[in-house]
Amino acid sequence: MDVTDAPDQRRYEARIDGELAGFTQYRASDRIVTFLHTEVQPGFEGKGVGSALVRGALDDVRAQGKKVRPVCEFVKGYIEKHPDDYGDLVDSAA
Incomplete structure (x- = not known):
């Protein structure tokens, strides 16, 4: 599975053998x-x-x-299920 950012569509995509899975x-700012x-x-x-997609997206954001x-x-x-891996990425104002 490939997870890539498609900024023109404002989304991360997961593809399996080229097919959108x-x-x-998202909406992005500088921060x-x-x-x-x-x-x-x-x-x-x-x-x-879904899990692989979110993991890939969060890793890219990091x-x-x-x-x-x-x-x-x-x-x-x-x-919330992976606080040790991704909890630090959550904006404190969220």
Whole structure:
């Protein structure tokens, strides 16, 4: 699975063999990436696509030196389940 940023569409995409498996939409500023909505395509649900997608997106945000604001419940839940890995990325004003 490949997770890439598609900034023109303001989302991270997960692709399996070139096919869109899921995406997480965001709004970005110079300092914060706000995750708005995550969706896994039918046929790919229950296969770990959402978790791999969010992990890849959060890792990319960290590499950019930014913080996150998890408005999306899926992203928020993922961070809450992995506080040691991603808790420090949450913007303190979130």
